[in-house]
Amino acid sequence: MKLARRIYALSIIPIISVLLALLVGAILIILTSPVSQGELDLLLPIKAYEALLEGATGISFLDTDDGTLAFAFSIDPDRAARALTSTLVAAGPLVLTGLAVGVGFKAGLFNIGGTGQVLVGGIFAALAGAAVAEQPVPVAVTIAVLAGAFGGALYGFIPGALKAFTGAHEVVVTIMLNSLAAFVIIGLVNDIFKITGPTFARTADVGNAVLPVLFGRDGNVGILIAFAMVPIAYFLIYRTTLGFEIRTVGANPSAARYAGMSPRRLIILTLSMCGLFAGLAGAIIILGPSLGYYPAVFGTTIGFAGITVALLGRSHPVGIAFAALLLGGMNAGAPAMQIVADIQREIIDVIQGLILLFLAMEVVIRRVLRVRAESIAPEELQTVSASYGQGSTT
Amino acid sequence: MTQIVTAPALEMRGITKRYPGVVANDGIDLEVRPGEIHALLGENGAGKSTLMNILYGLATPDEGEIALDGNPVQISGPSDAIARGISMVHQHFMLIPVLSVADNILLGEETMANPIFLDRNEAHRRIVELGKRFGFEIDPEVKVGSLSVGWQQRVEILKALYREARILVLDEPTAVLTPQETKEIFEVLRRLAAEGHSIIFISHKLYEVLEIADRITVIRRGKVVGQRVPSETDEDDLAALMVGRNVQLIVDRGESHPAEPRLVVTDLRVNDDRGHEVVKGVSFEVRAGEILGLAGVAGNGQEELVEALTGLRKPISGTVELGDRNVTGTGPRDLQKAGMSFVPGDRHRFGLILTFPLEDNLVLTQYDEAPYSRGFLRNDAAIHARAKEAIAEFDIRTPSATVNAGTLSGGNQQKTVVAREFSRKLTALVLDQPTRGLDVGSIEFIHKQVIAKRDQGAAVLLVSAELDEVMELSDRVGVMYRGELVALLDAPTAEREEVGLLMATGRRDQAALAEATTSMTADLHLAEGGAEPPTTRTHVPPPPPQAGNDDDGSTSS
Numbered sequence: 047m048k049l050a051r052r053i054y055a056l057s058i059i060p061i062i063s064v065l066l067a068l069l070v071g072a073i074l075i076i077l078t079s080p081v082s083q084g085e086l087d088l089l090l091p092i093k094a095y096e097a098l099l100e101g102a103t104g105i106s107f108l109d110t111d112d113g114t115l116a117f118a119f120s121i122d123p124d125r126a127a128r129a130l131t132s133t134l135v136a137a138g139p140l141v142l143t144g145l146a147v148g149v150g151f152k153a154g155l156f157n158i159g160g161t162g163q164v165l166v167g168g169i170f171a172a173l174a175g176a177a178v179a180e181q182p183v184p185v186a187v188t189i190a191v192l193a194g195a196f197g198g199a200l201y202g203f204i205p206g207a208l209k210a211f212t213g214a215h216e217v218v219v220t221i222m223l224n225s226l227a228a229f230v231i232i233g234l235v236n237d238i239f240k241i242t243g244p245t246f247a248r249t250a251d252v253g254n255a256v257l258p259v260l261f262g263r264d265g266n267v268g269i270l271i272a273f274a275m276v277p278i279a280y281f282l283i284y285r286t287t288l289g290f291e292i293r294t295v296g297a298n299p300s301a302a303r304y305a306g307m308s309p310r311r312l313i314i315l316t317l318s319m320c321g322l323f324a325g326l327a328g329a330i331i332i333l334g335p336s337l338g339y340y341p342a343v344f345g346t347t348i349g350f351a352g353i354t355v356a357l358l359g360r361s362h363p364v365g366i367a368f369a370a371l372l373l374g375g376m377n378a379g380a381p382a383m384q385i386v387a388d389i390q391r392e393i394i395d396v397i398q399g400l401i402l403l404f405l406a407m408e409v410v411i412r413r414v415l416r417v418r419a420e421s422i423a424p425e426e427l428q429t430v431s432a433s434y435g436q437g438s439t440t
Numbered sequence: 441m442t443q444i445v446t447a448p449a450l451e452m453r454g455i456t457k458r459y460p461g462v463v464a465n466d467g468i469d470l471e472v473r474p475g476e477i478h479a480l481l482g483e484n485g486a487g488k489s490t491l492m493n494i495l496y497g498l499a500t501p502d503e504g505e506i507a508l509d510g511n512p513v514q515i516s517g518p519s520d521a522i523a524r525g526i527s528m529v530h531q532h533f534m535l536i537p538v539l540s541v542a543d544n545i546l547l548g549e550e551t552m553a554n555p556i557f558l559d560r561n562e563a564h565r566r567i568v569e570l571g572k573r574f575g576f577e578i579d580p581e582v583k584v585g586s587l588s589v590g591w592q593q594r595v596e597i598l599k600a601l602y603r604e605a606r607i608l609v610l611d612e613p614t615a616v617l618t619p620q621e622t623k624e625i626f627e628v629l630r631r632l633a634a635e636g637h638s639i640i641f642i643s644h645k646l647y648e649v650l651e652i653a654d655r656i657t658v659i660r661r662g663k664v665v666g667q668r669v670p671s672e673t674d675e676d677d678l679a680a681l682m683v684g685r686n687v688q689l690i691v692d693r694g695e696s697h698p699a700e701p702r703l704v705v706t707d708l709r710v711n712d713d714r715g716h717e718v719v720k721g722v723s724f725e726v727r728a729g730e731i732l733g734l735a736g737v738a739g740n741g742q743e744e745l746v747e748a749l750t751g752l753r754k755p756i757s758g759t760v761e762l763g764d765r766n767v768t769g770t771g772p773r774d775l776q777k778a779g780m781s782f783v784p785g786d787r788h789r790f791g792l793i794l795t796f797p798l799e800d801n802l803v804l805t806q807y808d809e810a811p812y813s814r815g816f817l818r819n820d821a822a823i824h825a826r827a828k829e830a831i832a833e834f835d836i837r838t839p840s841a842t843v844n845a846g847t848l849s850g851g852n853q854q855k856t857v858v859a860r861e862f863s864r865k866l867t868a869l870v871l872d873q874p875t876r877g878l879d880v881g882s883i884e885f886i887h888k889q890v891i892a893k894r895d896q897g898a899a900v901l902l903v904s905a906e907l908d909e910v911m912e913l914s915d916r917v918g919v920m921y922r923g924e925l926v927a928l929l930d931a932p933t934a935e936r937e938e939v940g941l942l943m944a945t946g947r948r949d950q951a952a953l954a955e956a957t958t959s960m961t962a963d964l965h966l967a968e969g970g971a972e973p974p975t976t977r978t979h980v981p982p983p984p985p986q987a988g989n990d991d992d993g994s995t996s997s
Contacts, residue, residue, distance in 0.1 A: 286817055287807055290800070301793050303772065305805050
């Protein structure tokens with residue numbers, strides 16, 4: 047009962063935010079329908095969202111075969127399996143970048159460096175994977191994945207150390223490190239690590255380090271790695287003394303110092319850990335069955351999507367897992383929506399942006415909709431606003 | 441006071457306000473006459489703040505009515521209250537330190553020359569005139585941040601008068617003042633009353649209430665339990681009314697048996713955050729089994745001194761010895777292991793994590809020790825068991841051990857800190873403002889605990905802006921003034937007036953007395969020196985007007 051109340055209090059605002067974002071998205075779809083469909087189509091959002099749902103889960107609730115709309119619930123098992131696989135594949139890295147941001151929030155840190163940490167993790171995994179390409183699969187995969195995690199952790203350590211010892215704000219530093227990682231890696235892959243053969247610049251194949259496929263076309267070990275981090279992160283944050291220290295520093299750095307904790311150590315440790323999660327995300331993308339090498343053109347927005355995931359999941363590992371599934375599902379279903387309803391898939395980015403916007407408007411939503419649930423420590427929002435306001439938390 | 445038969449300036453009848461699980465106000469009647477200073481007395485959580493929030497339009501009563509000058513009114517919000525001539529001077533000043541006195545007063549009540557520009561000349565004229573009328577001349581162009589606390593309070597009062605307030609509510613106005621400043625503010629209040637203003641005076645300090653009030657209404661657990669006239673009551677009577685039992689106002693501190701020096705401070709110099717030296721070569725020793733009290737107006741270096749002693753701030757020179765160890769510059773963790781306990785002055789900043797459960801707060805400085813931690817794991821069962829024990833032992837009034845510390849009343853929050861710090865194995869105890877903002881019942885409890893620790897052989901350093909507390913508890917009394925320890929007296933022979941004078945001027949002769957009582961220049965002088973007025977307090981937002989979240993919260997009853 048108490049747990050149910052707590053879950054309600056934590057999840058009501060994210061749920062309302064998603065619904066509002068879908069609502070506004072629907073209005074946008076209607077307003078743009080004269081361009082996309084040639085006429086104003088009031089029912090287009092229903093078709094679009096249905097296609098999205100079907101693309102993400104295989105569940106269909108419309109029968110559009112004869113050109114009219116009729117409600118008809120159906121699940122095609124094959125299609126559902128394919129759809130859910132691609133949802134999980136898309137959600138895996140999002141879980142990790144969500145944790146990369148959410149764990150940081152727990153310590154009062156705003157890690158915008160997910161993108162850079164993903165790239166560094168990816169290149170570390172690619173190079174290590176290529177080096178052990180001939181080793182037996184379990185060995186090769188383990189080494190390549192750990193190399194990716196290490197690379198990300200290293201790239202999180204840098205802003206952590208800079209903040210701890212010089213007070214340099216992690217938001218500024220990580221934004222700059224994102225660009226640094228992107229361009230240095232492009233240079234490296236185009237030059238030093240480029241292999242001859244392919245028509246485009248990329249690193250060598252990782253061979254046996256490719257993540258084994260467990261189910262479907264590309265349902266691979268990376269999904270397990272990603273979701274395994276959810277209970278690990280939960281345990282770390284809520285069940286260990288280190289997690290208590292991290293949460294204390296996040297909630298009240300002065301009190302943490304008073305209690306004998308070392309905010310410096312915790313800042314470095316936490317940002318390294320955030321980097322580790324993001325690095326793992328890079329590793330499971332690069333080592334995934336659809337790549338298996340690092341292409342010079344590799345660019346990704348999942349580092350930033352991690353911010354939405356963390357905020358939507360209320361920085362709680364379980365919430366982050368659900369948020370990643372939701373966003374992963376949207377990404378997985380977007381192509382189907384584009385084909386079926388003929389709507390540009392970018393509308394999904396717009397909706398995800400709107401989710402973030404409504405989450406940030408928590409106070410307004412509470413007032414307008416008279417949400418009765420107590421507000422449970424929106425510490426992540428405070429961290430975000432503090433990042434732009436008063437600066438350093440040490 | 442002349443008793444003319446007129447309608448009361450304010451009448452609150454049968455005010456009832458229920459919050460989930462608690463009746464904060466239960467049929468309260470309050471009548472304030474024009475020109476009356478009416479004291480409202482009650483423990484934390486008795487319902488004073490709720491009642492005043494209702495008067496100020498921050499809360500709507502479930503039952504009851506409010507009448508101003510005999511006319512029933514509905515007060516819809518603070519701006520409505522102000523428009524009706526009700527003003528509140530909060531305990532934490534609502535002033536912006538970097539703005540001038542005039543700007544602070546004009547905020548929200550702009551005197552306009554035309555639709556675009558302020559009429560500064562007119563505003564200045566009115567501010568100066570109001571000041572003169574009530575006995576304090578103030579320069580409207582002085583920055584509020586450079587004023588002493590006493591003068592900041594006068595700015596708050598001016599703000600109310602500028603808005604033509606007829607009913608002024610003062611919430612613990614003397615909590616941060618020296619005895620001299622208190623006298624001066626009382627003079628101001630008397631003048632206000634003489635001009636027909638009605639004043640509601642909220643305080644915990646019984647002798648002050650007896651000195652200033654025309655009538656006293658006592659509230660306990662949401663009900664009016666009595667009304668008194670100062671000439672017909674005394675402190676013991678009021679305390680018993682407030683708490684509902686007989687209270688020992690002055691703890692029996694017994695005899696101290698000081699042993700060897702335990703905490704020895706030698707020529708300590710400490711900088712503040714801005715790099716100014718605010719502790720200028722302080723030396724003293726606290727012996728095992730004695731209480732050394734440090735009196736001083738807030739902002740005379742005590743805060744930095746305490747932070748340096750407890751490892752939160754590195755001193756620039758000098759030494760601190762604990763037992764026979766030199767602990768200068770040692771961090772909080774090592775000091776705690778060495779047996780030092782610290783009750784910080786700002787419990788919200790240092791002492792508690794308001795968004796954490798009570799039980800986590802009860803082990804905040806022991807979370808890494810057995811049995812609360814096993815290896816790298818938290819032992820939730822042990823933490824929970826400890827919380828149950830501490831709640832019972834220290835009478836922390838809370839619905840459960842898992843509610844957030846922020847929902848407790850101020851007194852119970854402080855008891856939480858005390859429960860945690862006093863339960864450690866300790867050899868030295870540093871107390872910074874241990875009873876700030878607490879009611880007599882809680883103060884009595886904490887004072888008894890302090891004496892008990894002393895008698896068990898702890899060296900106790902008590903730093904307090906509350907002169908009475910220092911005088912009552914200490915075996916020896918030191919006075920801090922502008923970063924120096926200007927006097928170290930034996931408590932039994934020290935005179936309250938003398939210490940008060942030392943606090944205000946750093947000296948104890950007649951010239952100092954004259955200086956302390958002449959208006960603003962002395963205070964400005966005081967503020968300009970090494971002494972930093974505690975302007976940080978002005979940033980503290982008002983407690984949200986919900987149940988259970990303010991100092992008058994519901995959870996304690």
